[in-house]
Amino acid sequence: MKKKNITIYDIAKVANVSPTTVSRVLTGNPLVKESTRRRVLEKMEELEFTPNEAARSLTKKQTNMIGFILPDITNPFFSQTYINVERKAFEKGYTILLRNSMNSSEMESAHLREFVERRVECIVFMGGRINKSKPTEKETAEMNEVSKRVPLIMVNGMMQGVDCYTIRTDEEEGVRSIIDHLVTLGHKEISLIGGIKGVTTVDLKVLAYQDALKKNGLQFHKEWQIYSGFGVEDGRAAMEKLLKVSKKPTAIIGINDMVIYGALKECREQNVPINEFSFVGFDDIFPSDIVYPSLTTVNHNYEILTSEIIEVIKKIIEKKDSEKELLIDTKLIIRESCQSIK
Amino acid sequence: MKKKNITIYDIAKVANVSPTTVSRVLTGNPLVKESTRRRVLEKMEELEFTPNEAARSLTKKQTNMIGFILPDITNPFFSQTYINVERKAFEKGYTILLRNSMNSSEMESAHLREFVERRVECIVFMGGRINKSKPTEKETAEMNEVSKRVPLIMVNGMMQGVDCYTIRTDEEEGVRSIIDHLVTLGHKEISLIGGIKGVTTVDLKVLAYQDALKKNGLQFHKEWQIYSGFGVEDGRAAMEKLLKVSKKPTAIIGINDMVIYGALKECREQNVPINEFSFVGFDDIFPSDIVYPSLTTVNHNYEILTSEIIEVIKKIIEKKDSEKELLIDTKLIIRESCQSIK
């Protein structure tokens, strides 16, 4: 025997008002006499009435939901961004739908479809296809379709010809600040490990790295820039290769923090003294303050980054104009993993 | 000029069928001639029709959404659990609504309310109030209200008198396995740091710790069991206290991995050689394989744990019977942070 769903009609009946009036107290419409409002509220309590969001969304043509696609929430870079956005969205009354794509284009497609079906107000996209320097035609076409129906916010990524909002941290500047720091410490032989060619955030960093070397009168050594990936194991693999190079660098930059964790691991494995190198990461995820040595790295200014994301979301929902492109400054966090060259 | 929303009526018109037929192809009803099905599908494509989930949910009285409340997704213990559940839910066609409570009872309440309004099919609850040995009356009452309307799954927690499903990892057994391991290595002086009294998972572990000591003929030293909290800083604080105790233990168990990260940090700060102690954590979150020394710890069998969660969810949605209580075995992961006593 299933319990009947309580609706505003039920409340209306027992409170001796029309459903409209019930709806009015629900939406906080001030055109309700205080005494009836109280009566209605009382009956709601009594019958344990809870408004049905689906019905509400249907009439209001507004869901207050925001889609959020990212590759992997267990990666602190993403969770640190996500949680700030969720918190701020909560304060504004928005609901976030989080989806992990695991960098699979098919999953991204599935999530996009679901978001459109659920009529989210906008979609925040991090990682995956928006970081490919050469996305497939299908991927681009799909994003174009989506962007016609729901506003898109790309964080630290973009897609040629797709109409969207872009918010990114100035990663080039981040790389420059790392190299300036290392140069100040006396380093002249600087390596960059990790990442995959064709991923825009990587290409960006590699370019900035080569540029900054040149500007500082240093030479780019091909064998010191090693692609491998983004995970701890990829960092180990890269370090393993680097340790086989005859002339070694004095400083090692990671495409992200994870990669450096792997590099440190590999050094220990091979009994290479950690302090033979200076290490710098990128992202400032929380374990970087915990690993030994604690890692000098570049912080994305999460607080500002996520505030900007929410601001854009807010403007989209309120249909106000907003900057199409935003650039956030990074900040270098200096810890213990770099020594000066005597 | 806003683009009109395309509905099944529009499709019906251009495809020369009734809306009902369109709905039939949408729901995969086999009672549609193949040729008309194709025609309808074609028109949908053409007009870029996407079904409206809100309308669908309204009539079907089913949302396919699952609520998930946890304290903090940036904590790998939770994100490692969450992502497995999300992945498996995705495969089954369920959508997860994730909410972080930051251990705030008010936020938990707000999330619960939202979940009920959105008519989620069930709610998975981790951490927060379900780990209080003395929840407030309001908290309990609220959970009782909720549990009457939507099935509740509590993971590693419970609440007296509240009807719900319980899935937990056998943390007592985890603690026992740690102590057995340490005893095998020759340790006789074992400390437990971190946690807060009154949090059930902590109380459980403390009890299991005292019990296991006794069973192994070891003595419980009050000053070796130090409450402090669950974060890295709490671990530091606990270690700082422990280092002031005149007679020191040889092994240190953390209420979780985080606390041990803090303890390691504190040792380094004070120039205490790390290998003066053996360290064991709890949870096996990913940085434990990255910190130095890599941490021996207890793994929650995430794969099994999350599979069970999904199984229960599935049975709830399909209205099948399911075990009300499930206990998952833990497994000890041995790494480098423990030495044997000569």
Place this chain on the structure above:
DNA sequence: TTGTAAGCGTTATCAT
């Protein structure tokens, strides 16, 4: 200040 009635975009029921 309150009520009536239409509409939101589906699915379900019952005919045909």
Place this chain on the structure above:
DNA sequence: ATGATAACGCTTACAA
């Protein structure tokens, strides 16, 4: 195999 019509539970003109 297909269609007409009534739900689903709310909000929003418009009327009173």
